[in-house]
Amino acid sequence: MxxxxxxxxxxxxxxxxxxxxxxxxxxxxxxxxxxxxxxxxxxxxxxxxxxxxxxxxxxxxxxxxxxxxxxxxxxxxxxxxxxxxxxxxSREVAAAVTRHTAAGDADIVDVGGSAAPWRATPCRRPRCARPSARS
The missing domain is CATH 3.40.640.10 (Type I PLP-dependent aspartate aminotransferase-like (Major domain))
Incomplete structure (x- = not known):
């Protein structure tokens, strides 16, 4: 290992x-x-x-x-x-998920990356788009 x-x-x-x-x-x-x-x-x-x-x-x-x-x-x-x-x-993984999803950098499916949860993949799906000012 x-x-x-x-x-x-x-x-x-x-x-x-x-x-x-x-x-x-x-x-x-x-x-x-x-x-x-x-x-x-x-x-x-x-x-x-x-x-x-x-x-x-x-x-x-x-x-x-x-x-x-x-x-x-x-x-x-x-x-x-x-x-x-x-x-x-764990609390640490939950904090990483929350930090990235709250920032709009990733959705829960995309959190991960090559080595750790704090390397989030940007979410490029339409459902992840930030709301417009009119929303």
């Missing part, structure tokens, strides 16, 4: 807290802590996919193991059989 991040062009690390499509494979001690450290050092977002592990209990593995992702995604288990999903973001 360290070698992959060394180039500075990775926007996000996406991982499950435990592998679940081949049974339950728990991470080695320190693995998730090291991912958090590396993501922080390289300005990369850490995303935790709690699609399966969230059903392990309130807050899933993220809460149980005191993980600190920038973004957490949850699916399947929250829908009770109905296709659904949800996500949560």
């Amino acid at each position: 360290e070698a992959a991040l060394a180039h500075g062009d990775v926007a996000a690390i996406l991982t499950e807290p435990a592998l679940t499509n081949i049974g339950i494979v728990l991470p080695e001690d320190g693995f998730l802590d090291d991912l958090r450290r590396l993501a922080t050092e390289h300005g990369t977002l850490l995303m935790i996919d709690e699609t399966h592990t969230f059903s392990a209990g309130w807050g899933g593995a993220t809460r149980e193991w005191k993980l600190e992702p920038d973004i957490v995604v949850i699916g399947k288990s929250i829908g009770g059989g109905i296709p659904s999903g949800a996500y949560g973001i």
Whole structure:
């Protein structure tokens, strides 16, 4: 992971807290802590996919193991059989999204960029146009 991040062009690390499509494979001690450290050092977002592990209990593995992702995604288990999903973001990511959308520089779909949420792509869609003085 360290070698992959060394180039500075990775926007996000996406991982499950435990592998679940081949049974339950728990991470080695320190693995998730090291991912958090590396993501922080390289300005990369850490995303935790709690699609399966969230059903392990309130807050899933993220809460149980005191993980600190920038973004957490949850699916399947929250829908009770109905296709659904949800996500949560850290205060820092929320502030970056708000800063860029409030400035009119980007919409929520465009926030991102090559390495971090604070490198927003300008929104060029008609729905993003600033209102005229008559509006």
